[in-house]
Amino acid sequence: MQIAIDGPSASGKSTVAKALAARLGYIYIDSGAMYRTVGLHAARQGIDLDDEQAVINATAGLTLNIEYVDGAQHIFLNDEDVTAAVRTASAGTGASAVARFAHIRERIVGLSRKMAGGQNVIMDGRDIGTVVFPCADVKIYLDASVQSRANRRVAELIGLGQPADFDDISRQITNRDHQDKNRAASPLKVAEDAVVLDTSHMTKEEVLEVIIEIINERK
Numbered sequence: 001m002q003i004a005i006d007g008p009s010a011s012g013k014s015t016v017a018k019a020l021a022a023r024l025g026y027i028y029i030d031s032g033a034m035y036r037t038v039g040l041h042a043a044r045q046g047i048d049l050d051d052e053q054a055v056i057n058a059t060a061g062l063t064l065n066i067e068y069v070d071g072a073q074h075i076f077l078n079d080e081d082v083t084a085a086v087r088t089a090s091a092g093t094g095a096s097a098v099a100r101f102a103h104i105r106e107r108i109v110g111l112s113r114k115m116a117g118g119q120n121v122i123m124d125g126r127d128i129g130t131v132v133f134p135c136a137d138v139k140i141y142l143d144a145s146v147q148s149r150a151n152r153r154v155a156e157l158i159g160l161g162q163p164a165d166f167d168d169i170s171r172q173i174t175n176r177d178h179q180d181k182n183r184a185a186s187p188l189k190v191a192e193d194a195v196v197l198d199t200s201h202m203t204k205e206e207v208l209e210v211i212i213e214i215i216n217e218r219k
């Protein structure tokens with residue numbers, strides 16, 4: 001069973017995907033963490049993230065690995081566990097920048113498919129239902145207003161002990177939406193056969209209930 005969850009940033013994809021994976025006993029793969037790791041690696045080397053060739057060269061020898069520690073996904077950049085380091089707002093912006101490049105995307109799409117193998121999997125991202133698993137059994141597109149997504153992101157950052165300003169976060173979300181939806185290489189869009197859920201006024205439990213119902217119908 002392949003379950004694809006796509007949608008814009010801070011739409012609740014990872015929260016819902018993690019909870020679903022735990023409930024169903026499926027593995028969860030956070031594809032955004034891979035783009036974040038590539039972006040982090042390039043940024044640490046002082047590469048201009050608008051320079052496609054420089055980003056490709058700087059990340060060519062990079063090894064990305066995902067391992068599960070007590071059921072939680074950990075991502076490794078070469079041998080360094082960067083799970084926490086890639087969660088910052090700047091790592092998100094960097095991820096969105098490097099995700100524009102087709103060469104980087106091809107690499108991560110290949111890696112994502114390899115990690116999933118033939119297992120029961122829930123993967124979230126921007127192109128899972130459209131590119132990574134075009135034949136996924138269930139495709140969900142989670143959406144929400146910029147305001148509610150910014151509110152959620154502020155709460156998440158505060159929970160992590162990081163500074164958070166609502167206006168800044170709203171701007172970042174709007175910019176990221178624009179970049180992810182308008183790039184030439186696999187832009188964020190709703191797969192034809194995806195179920196769209198606007199979660200602006202839904203609790204996590206309500207979203208989970210709807211998705212579990214859809215999964216049970218397709219089983």
Ligand code: DC
Nearest residue numbers: 009031032035095096099125126127
């Ligand atoms: O889901 P996230 O916020 O961790 O993703 C960070 C960025 O990575 C996102 O703005 C765009 C890019 N991304 C992508 O292009 N395709 C994916 N499947 C996942 C993420």
